[in-house]
Amino acid sequence: MRPACAIVYIIDDDDIALWMFEEFLHGIGAQIKTFSSAQTFLDAYRAGPHECLVCDLKMPEIGGLEVQRLLLEKGSRLPIILVSGYPEVHSAVEAIKKGAFDFLEKPVDGALLVEKVQSALTRSRQLHAEEMIVAARQARFSSLTPKERQIADLVIAGKSSPKIAEDLEISVRTVENHRARLMEKLHVTSTVELVRLFL
Numbered sequence: 001m002r003p004a005c006a007i008v009y010i011i012d013d014d015d016i017a018l019w020m021f022e023e024f025l026h027g028i029g030a031q032i033k034t035f036s037s038a039q040t041f042l043d044a045y046r047a048g049p050h051e052c053l054v055c056d057l058k059m060p061e062i063g064g065l066e067v068q069r070l071l072l073e074k075g076s077r078l079p080i081i082l083v084s085g086y087p088e089v090h091s092a093v094e095a096i097k098k099g100a101f102d103f104l105e106k107p108v109d110g111a112l113l114v115e116k117v118q119s120a121l122t123r124s125r126q127l128h129a130e131e132m133i134v135a136a137r138q139a140r141f142s143s144l145t146p147k148e149r150q151i152a153d154l155v156i157a158g159k160s161s162p163k164i165a166e167d168l169e170i171s172v173r174t175v176e177n178h179r180a181r182l183m184e185k186l187h188v189t190s191t192v193e194l195v196r197l198f199l
Contacts (some may be wrong), residue, residue, distance in 0.1 A: 005031075005048075005049070005050050006028075006029065006030035006031065006050045006051065006121050007030060007031045007032075007033060007048055007050065007051040008025055008028075008030045008031070008032050008033070008051070008052055008053075008054065008117055008121070009033050009034075009035065009041060009045070009051065009052070009053045009054070009055075010022065010025075010032065010033070010034045010035065010053075010054045010055075011034075011035045011036075011037070011038055011041050011053070011054070011055045011056060011059070011064075011067065012034075012036070012054075012055075012056040012059070012083075013036055013037065013056065013059045013060060014056070015036065017056070017106070018034045018036065020108075021034075021054060021108070021113065022034055023110075024108075024110040024113050024114060025113065025114060025117060027114075028114060028117065028118060030117075030121065037059070037060075037061070037062070038055070038059060038061065038062035038063070038064075038066070038067045039061065039062055041053075041067070042062075042067070042070060045078075047076060047078065049124070049125065049128040050121060050124055050125050050128065051078060051079075051121070051124050052078065052079040052080070052081065052101065052117055052120035052121050052123075052124055053067075053078050053079070053080045053081065054081045054083060054113070054117065055067055055068075055080055055081070055082055055083070056082075056083055056084070057082050057083065057084035057086075057091060057095075058084060058085070058086065064080075064082045064083075064084075064095070065082075065091065065094065065095060065098075067080070068080055068082070068095060068098055068099070068100060069098070072098065072099065077124075077127045077131075078124070079101035079120035079121075079123050079124050079127075080095075080099075080100045080101055080120075081100070081101055081102045081103070081104060081113075081116050081117065081120055082095050082100050082102075082103050082104070083103075083104045083105070083106055083108055084103070084104075084105060084106060085105070085106040091103075101116075101119075101120045101123060102116050102119075102120070104116065137197065140185060140186050140187065141186075143185045144182055144185060144186075147178060148178050148181060148182040148185070149182075150168070151164060151168075151175060151178045151179060151182065152182050152186075152194065152198070154167065154168075155179065155191060155194060156194065156195050156198050161175045161176055161179065
């Protein structure tokens with residue numbers, strides 16, 4: 001069972017398909033939100049930490065590939081499972097190349113849809129965790145003063161405190177003070193940890 005915070009968005013202009021997908025997925029413990037048009041979804045969508053999208057490829061006005069493109073333009077990493085009633089190899093390949101999570105043909109097998117959606121939700125959580133790590137790292141980096149960042153770069157380059165002091169024409173004690181402060185700000189306790197943080 002997935003946590004209640006998981007959300008599965010479904011877009012299909014066919015009401016029967018919407019109902020069927022919702023029936024297939026009602027037991028996975030996620031909130032199901034259905035949309036009969038892509039524009040309605042795009043207007044309502046707000047990125048979350050645990051979500052995926054099941055989207056029909058061929059729809060009036062905005063189809064699945066266009067939805068994918070619009071989301072990518074906004075920087076969204078929402079896992080998308082595209083579905084189609086037509087065996088379109090070219091469209092499937094194009095979608096996957098552009099980052100779609102998966103591609104299914106209609107009529108969709110219920111067990112397979114559940115499996116793909118659960119995998120997409122797992123991927124969504126992984127992506128969110130990665131984003132949180134990057135954001136935390138950037139926040140730590142932004143807390144460094146220009147001098148601290150300069151010294152961090154020199155430490156990473158393998159230079160000793162006396163050599164850094166010589167290069168920057170400051171005292172070794174000043175370098176050590178800056179090093180201590182930047183290590184504290186970055187939550188690292190050794191040069192090795194500092195180097196790994198900047199990789």
